[in-house]
Amino acid sequence: MSTTTEPPRPPGEPVPGRPEPEPIKAVPVRYPGRWIVAAILLVLAGMLVNMLVTNDAFDWPFMLDNMFTEPVLVGVRTTLILTVLCMAIGILLGIIAAVMRLSGNPILVAMAWLYTWFFRAVPRLVLCVVFGNLGILYSHLEFGLPFDNYWMPWLGFDGDARFFSVPMNDLLTAFMAAFLALALSEGAYMAEIVRAGLLSVDKGQTEAAQALGMSRGKVLRRITLPQALRVIVPPSGNETIALLKDTSLVSAIPLTTELFFQLQAVGNRTFNLFPMLVAACLWYLAITSLLMVGQYFLERSFTKGDRQAQTGVKAMQSKAGA
Amino acid sequence: MSENASTVPDDHVTATTDDRMVVAENVHKTFGRLRVLRGIDLEVHRGDVMCVVGPSGSGKSTFLRCVNHLEKLTAGRLWVNGELMGYRQRRGKLYELHETQVAAQRRGIGMVFQNFNLFPHMSVLGNVIEAPVQVKRERRQEARERALALLDRVGLADKSASYPRQLSGGQQQRVAIARALAMRPELMLFDEPTSALDPELVGEVLDVMRDLAREGMTMLVVTHEMGFAREVGDTLVFMDEGVVVESGPPREVLTNPRHERTQAFLSKVL
Ligand SMILES: Nc1ncnc2c1ncn2[C@@H]1O[C@H](COP(=O)(O)OP(=O)(O)O)[C@@H](O)[C@H]1O
Numbered sequence: 179m180s181t182t183t184e185p186p187r188p189p190g191e192p193v194p195g196r197p198e199p200e201p202i203k204a205v206p207v208r209y210p211g212r213w214i215v216a217a218i219l220l221v222l223a224g225m226l227v228n229m230l231v232t233n234d235a236f237d238w239p240f241m242l243d244n245m246f247t248e249p250v251l252v253g254v255r256t257t258l259i260l261t262v263l264c265m266a267i268g269i270l271l272g273i274i275a276a277v278m279r280l281s282g283n284p285i286l287v288a289m290a291w292l293y294t295w296f297f298r299a300v301p302r303l304v305l306c307v308v309f310g311n312l313g314i315l316y317s318h319l320e321f322g323l324p325f326d327n328y329w330m331p332w333l334g335f336d337g338d339a340r341f342f343s344v345p346m347n348d349l350l351t352a353f354m355a356a357f358l359a360l361a362l363s364e365g366a367y368m369a370e371i372v373r374a375g376l377l378s379v380d381k382g383q384t385e386a387a388q389a390l391g392m393s394r395g396k397v398l399r400r401i402t403l404p405q406a407l408r409v410i411v412p413p414s415g416n417e418t419i420a421l422l423k424d425t426s427l428v429s430a431i432p433l434t435t436e437l438f439f440q441l442q443a444v445g446n447r448t449f450n451l452f453p454m455l456v457a458a459c460l461w462y463l464a465i466t467s468l469l470m471v472g473q474y475f476l477e478r479s480f481t482k483g484d485r486q487a488q489t490g491v492k493a494m495q496s497k498a499g500a
Numbered sequence: 501m502s503e504n505a506s507t508v509p510d511d512h513v514t515a516t517t518d519d520r521m522v523v524a525e526n527v528h529k530t531f532g533r534l535r536v537l538r539g540i541d542l543e544v545h546r547g548d549v550m551c552v553v554g555p556s557g558s559g560k561s562t563f564l565r566c567v568n569h570l571e572k573l574t575a576g577r578l579w580v581n582g583e584l585m586g587y588r589q590r591r592g593k594l595y596e597l598h599e600t601q602v603a604a605q606r607r608g609i610g611m612v613f614q615n616f617n618l619f620p621h622m623s624v625l626g627n628v629i630e631a632p633v634q635v636k637r638e639r640r641q642e643a644r645e646r647a648l649a650l651l652d653r654v655g656l657a658d659k660s661a662s663y664p665r666q667l668s669g670g671q672q673q674r675v676a677i678a679r680a681l682a683m684r685p686e687l688m689l690f691d692e693p694t695s696a697l698d699p700e701l702v703g704e705v706l707d708v709m710r711d712l713a714r715e716g717m718t719m720l721v722v723t724h725e726m727g728f729a730r731e732v733g734d735t736l737v738f739m740d741e742g743v744v745v746e747s748g749p750p751r752e753v754l755t756n757p758r759h760e761r762t763q764a765f766l767s768k769v770l
């Protein structure tokens with residue numbers, strides 16, 4: 179094969195009067211170890227497939243019958259809504275907390291520090307249970323969220339949040355508790371990520387923008403934050419995936435419309451638990467893979483300037499070579 | 501504002517007919533215990549080019565940054581275009597200006613940095629129209645046309661769609677100059693604009709600056725390019741250890757330095 183391929187042309191003109199050298203022909207180094215490892219892995223894979231097919235505990239037909247039922251699909255929806263909602267609010271909280279941390283205002287710095295400290299220190303499972311039981315602190319809340327009677331049903335959830343004397347149990351639905359616990363916790367993690375991102379932007383950028391007469395808010399929105407996104411986006415993808423998986427914790431509140439709870443419930447009811455656990459794995463794998471595809475394209479779009487610079491360099495090089 | 505309107509505010513001591521663009525009066529700046537500027541007095545007249553030279557660490561950059569209030573003075577006063585930078589002065593008492601007011605003061609002052617500091621996430625055109633659109637609220641179309649004219653002026657009309665990283669250092673610095681000019685500044689500050697450039701790229705940036713000076717722009721230039729200072733500068737200032745050691749017409753200072761420290765410095769760089 180290699181004997182028929184052309185040797186790569188060296189750049190520039192060949193030196194006149196000097197013959198082109200013979201391309202190197204050598205016997206490549208052999209790696210017998212690779213073949214041995216591959217053979218072992220092949221055997222192991224065969225054993226795995228064999229087990230998956232022959233072990234009755236998997237009960238594949240039963241799993242397929244039960245992993246797309248109505249309650250399970252509602253569970254998938256709840257899990258997805260919770261992930262997206264908590265991540266969105268988490269990013270917002272994270273940006274606010276990070277900007278507060280970097281503001282230089284001692285009060286804001288202390289508040290942001292306290293917030294990240296608390297919500298990163300307490301495990302999410304504990305947070306979920308605590309928020310589920312906040313009703314013990316106050317039986318009624320004296321203020322509420324505006325227009326809840328419109329948007330709560332619109333989002334498809336029960337309960338309302340009226341002004342004055344709202345029973346805590348009504349306000350703090352299981353979904354609300356789950357939302358608060360996860361969003362606040364996510365915000366604390368995102369705060370650190372956003373802060374690292376903002377710190378990664380060269381100080382000269384801020385100075386150049388200030389020298390042009392931009393206010394601090396404008397510098398943040400137009401100059402530092404967009405550049406920080408390149409550092410923020412990759413770990414945020416991981417955060418989203420971690421949050422998706424942590425939504426399985428909210429069954430402890432208990433928020434029972436969540437995916438894992440539903441699958442487990444089917445398993446418990448039918449005394450055929452293991453296939454439903456496999457179904458849970460498959461569902462989370464599927465959703466996570468989907469998120470990873472999204473992450474890939476998001477990261478690509480945030481390194482646009484780099485890639486264009488690279489293609490520009492390539493164009494220049496090819497021009498120089500021509 | 502609601503005070504007696506007839507009171508002439510102290511921070512406008514210089515009349516608008518004053519031909520002094522920059523007035524520095526006993527400017528001091530300390531970082532912790534490090535005294536970087538120790539009493540700088542100087543004046544830059546409208547349309548003049550003042551070149552500042554001096555050894556590394558003598559406080560040249562710090563002084564330039566004080567001019568547009570990127571650094572707060574520790575003591576002294578500094579006026580640009582008749583306005584006291586960073587403060588309001590009423591009956592001898594100083595009031596700090598709000599951040600947005602300082603930002604407004606900076607709009608009339610362009611600054612060019614040693615390492616360009618172009619915005620890497622924006623195209624060349626985006627860099628130039630950013631401040632006019634975002635700060636001055638100019639219409640995008642107008643800003644675009646003016647930006648293209650400015651890019652043409654610095655010889656980069658064909659690069660408007662490129663990103664900074666695709667350009668050579670000299671091209672980036674010329675974009676940075678166009679970006680500063682887009683705000684129609686009355687004063688331009690240059691902090692060693694050619695020090696980060698390969699030698700063969702220095703000339704193209706100096707050419708743009710030379711044109712700018714010829715068109716009457718007031719310029720304060722920290723540089724090590726003695727040829728440029730001699731040819732374009734109206735005044736040459738030699739700074740060392742936070743003070744102005746010597747200043748005067750460039751030819752005079754360069755050929756006939758009076759101070760030992762100036763002589764020592766010039767013997768090293770010339
Ligand atoms: N933000 C700062 N904090 C502490 N020291 C600084 C800061 N900026 C500058 N300096 C110090 O001030 C001195 C003068 O710096 P600079 O104005 O950059 O000098 P030059 O531009 O003449 O080389 C240097 O010793 C430098 O380390």
Ligand SMILES: [Mg+2]
Binds near residue numbers: 560561562691692
């Ligand atoms: Mg300097």
